[in-house]
Amino acid sequence: MNRNISISSDVTDHELSGRVEYEREQSTKPEAEAVLSAEGGPEELELADLIDIQAIQSLMDDFYKLAHIPMSIIDLKGRVMVGVGWQDICTKFHRVHPESCRNCTESDLKLSAGVSPGDFRLYKCKNNMWDAATPVVVGGRHVANVFTGQFFFDDEPLDYALFRSQARQFGYNEDEYIAALERVPRLSREAVDTGMAFFVKFIKRTLSEAEERRERRKAGDLEHKRVERLLLNQAALLELTKLRIDDMETFFKMVILISSQVLGVERGSIWLVDKDRKGISCASIYYLSSHTFEKGARLDIQRCRRYFQALEEDRILSAEDAVNDPRTNEWCENYLRPLGIVSLTDVPIRSHGEVIGILSLEHTEPRTWPPEDQEFAASVAGIVSSALAAEERRKAEKEIEKRVKDLENFYQMAVDRELKMVRL
Numbered sequence: 001m002n003r004n005i006s007i008s009s010d011v012t013d014h015e016l017s018g019r020v021e022y023e024r025e026q027s028t029k030p031e032a033e034a035v036l037s038a039e040g041g042p043e044e045l046e047l048a049d050l051i052d053i054q055a056i057q058s059l060m061d062d063f064y065k066l067a068h069i070p071m072s073i074i075d076l077k078g079r080v081m082v083g084v085g086w087q088d089i090c091t092k093f094h095r096v097h098p099e100s101c102r103n104c105t106e107s108d109l110k111l112s113a114g115v116s117p118g119d120f121r122l123y124k125c126k127n128n129m130w131d132a133a134t135p136v137v138v139g140g141r142h143v144a145n146v147f148t149g150q151f152f153f154d155d156e157p158l159d160y161a162l163f164r165s166q167a168r169q170f171g172y173n174e175d176e177y178i179a180a181l182e183r184v185p186r187l188s189r190e191a192v193d194t195g196m197a198f199f200v201k202f203i204k205r206t207l208s209e210a211e212e213r214r215e216r217r218k219a220g221d222l223e224h225k226r227v228e229r230l231l232l233n234q235a236a237l238l239e240l241t242k243l244r245i246d247d248m249e250t251f252f253k254m255v256i257l258i259s260s261q262v263l264g265v266e267r268g269s270i271w272l273v274d275k276d277r278k279g280i281s282c283a284s285i286y287y288l289s290s291h292t293f294e295k296g297a298r299l300d301i302q303r304c305r306r307y308f309q310a311l312e313e314d315r316i317l318s319a320e321d322a323v324n325d326p327r328t329n330e331w332c333e334n335y336l337r338p339l340g341i342v343s344l345t346d347v348p349i350r351s352h353g354e355v356i357g358i359l360s361l362e363h364t365e366p367r368t369w370p371p372e373d374q375e376f377a378a379s380v381a382g383i384v385s386s387a388l389a390a391e392e393r394r395k396a397e398k399e400i401e402k403r404v405k406d407l408e409n410f411y412q413m414a415v416d417r418e419l420k421m422v423r424l
Contacts, residue, residue, distance in 0.1 A: 047075050047136060047144045050210040053082060060084045068185050069195040070151065073136065073203075075144040087150050089180040094127050097170045103127050111147070118204065120196045125150070128162060129184065132192060134200050138207060146199045154186040226372060233376040236262045240383050248391055252284040252384075253293055259361060259380050260288045263373055267341070267362040270384060271299075273355060278302065280358060304330040311348045311355055316378050318345045318369040322362075340364045345374060347381035351389060359384060 060071060061084055070085025094100045107125035111133045115121045120134035131149035135142050152158065160178065167177040187195075236258055245251040256268035269285035282297040301308050310317050310327040319325035320343045323332050328344065335341070341362045349357035359381040 047073070047081055047138065050138060050214070051081075051206055056206070057082045057084070063198075067191065067195055069148055069187065069191065070185060071146060071148045071195075071199060073144055073146050076142065081144065085185070087180065087184050089129070089177070089184055090150055093170070093172050093177055093180060097172070100127055100166075100170050107131065111145075118200055120146075120200060122192070127166070128159070130192075132196050134196065134203070136203055136207070138211075146203055148192070148195060148199065151185045151187050151192070153192075154188050158182075226370070229370075230372050232262060233372060233379075237376065237379050237383070240380065246394075248387070249284065249295075251387055253286065255359075255380060255384060256284060256286040259359070259377070260286050263361060263376065264288075265361045265363040265367075267339075267360070267364075269360045269362075270349075271358040271360060273301075273357060274298075283357075299335070303334075306330055308355075311346065311358065314348075316345065316347050316374045318374055319343060320366065320368055343367050343369070345369050345377050347377045349381050349385050349388070351385060356388065357384070 056073070060082055064070065064084040068085070070087065072083040072086070073081040075081060090104070094104055103126035107123065107127070111121055111123045111125070111131055115133060115135050117135055117137040120132050122130065122132045125131050127150075129150035130152060131147060133145050133147050136144040136146060158181065160181075163178065163181050164174060166172070167174040240255065240258060243251060243254060245254065252270045256270060260266070260268035266288050267285060268288075270283045271280040272283050273280050279298050279300050282295050285294050285297070286292075287294075306326060307317075307328055307330055317327060319328045322328045322336055322341055322344050328336070339362075342365055344360060344362040346361070347359045348355040349359060359377060361377055
């Protein structure tokens, strides 16, 4: 995600809304990359997103040449991901005729149902051939099955009469069907057990490696987004430090507008503690959705002592569930619920160690406040604190200048009066 901020410090009040540009662009990725991104969860994954189909197909081709054990990996939508050793009796007969094909489908469903991950089931299908299956599970979700078959055990005789009967039932060419039957692999029970154990371990290892790659990618995506957000926050803070606005009301508006835009929160506001320290008054509040400003609200400090105590003690107050957080739930009935505020981050604005105001960033939907966002809010509060201190210095300097001027005028008047008396 690429974001750019451009801020002008030459701002008048009525021009303020047109001076912030905040652009968000989501970079596009190939479909598999998107699935494996930080947002992609196990419920979104399919087997083809996790395994290298071509590599596994090549490996299984070699395994078949060695062991002559047919196998396939088929997802739950019936798509064959990997297949080797397919027999003519299946591809040219059983899966061609609608009725015998229905037997195959029903057998596959029955064979794969209820098998625990890491186990396999041996089953004679409705077309009277042996199959074995083990489930493929990703993130606790059954996504595919590994089948081995069709085959016969080498210690059982072929029931030619049964298969000739099937040929007549489904209208197969009997001689070609029996020839295909005789080409079906005849495996020892030990070979089947060993082969299925290999497939179980192989799939488990393959998926484990794929999940590790996915987790690494996820961690990398999250780190990339974190760094991106840090850079965005730093760019915004740099622009805020460059602001040269003598009018504090306009300065407050710029601060909360930029902060709300950068963090994507619905409400940003600055509150100042009253001189009698009995309440706080809203110097300015910005609404992101309507791009409007308000001011003037006042809240009683005595009604929310836990909240203000937390602000006195903590550098940052973040509440993901503001309604139930003990530090903020005193505001629940007369502030949070009526305004629909769900989560917030509030930062005290200090002067000489004393809380003189609050920077409040509030959102109307659940959200987390990662450390980089909290630090951004704290830095913004620091900028506001410095601006208020500078404003106090300017006022003090103006007052000193006025007093000096008054003294100079008084002195000049006294001198003029003395000179006038001397002349008389």
